[in-house]
Amino acid sequence: MNWSLLATRSALALTLLAALASCQTVQTTQPGAVGVERKQAMLLSSSQVNNSASMAYQQEMKKAAGKNMLNRDAAQVTRVKTIAQRLIPATSVFRPDAPKWAWEVNVVTSDQVNAWCMPGGKMAVYTGLIEKLKVTDDELAAVMGHEIAHALREHGRERASQAAGQTLILGAAGAALGLGQGSVQLAQIVTDVTFNLPNSREHEIEADRIGVELAARAGYDPRAAVTLWQKMGQVGGSAPPQFLSTHPSPENRQKDLTSYAARVMPLYESARKR
DSSP, rough: OOOHHHHHHHHHHHHHHHHHHHHHEEEEEEOTTOOOOOOESSSSSSSHHHHHHHHHHHEEEEEHHHHTTTTTHHHHHHHHHHHHHHHHHHGGGGGGGGGGGGGGGEEEEEEEEEEEEEEETTEEEEEHHHHHHHHHHHHHHHHHHHHHHHHTTHHHHHHHHHHHHHHHHHHHHHHHSOOOOOOOHHHHHHIIIISOOOOHHHHHHHHHHHHHHHHHHOOTTTHHHHHHHHHHHHTTTTTTEEEEETTOOHHHHHHHHHHHOOOOOOHHHHHHHO
């Protein structure tokens, strides 16, 4: 009997069992009026992902500052942060802990039509989004609400967990085949999924629906989400901007946004009366 091979296979089995044992099925958010209730499988903890995201965010803001691209226009910064300050309290409907996150919001000078929110509430809005689309406050709230929704749903953590699980399996399998020990680089995985890799269609639909509710509860017209995506689809002619390239088809998206914006209109009307 090849005891060395047996030991390697046993180690492989233990690695996979440990990974499965540590994976939890969680409900990251309350359903809200839009009814997003999907449970998610998480291999990594919130603290692991949030810490890595915070480091990645600080690095990106440092790079932007070094290129004189960070918060150059005081009026734009004030506008973006004012909208964020109205959206963030509305997150409590989905997660009671979210308003107390260490939120950071910055404006990056770039031609890119883009915005993002890393796990734990680390957000950036690019001037290309504001200037090229000539967005209204309602439209800006729509895109910011969408990005905040990704953080609320912990989509970054979910995708990092999937990537970490795949890396564990591949690393253990490689060891069993004599290909050397693989190591799970959690920080790199988290950086990739929060910065470089596209969200899934399922994640985008969830973020759209939660985003319109956040906007409505904050007193922004949720119907602006439809006009925002129409504008974004027109940027660059036949080639959509990078921000749109991995999202659901424009036609389906506009139908879904129209339906869910109508669903949360009473919340918007109520917020306007306050």
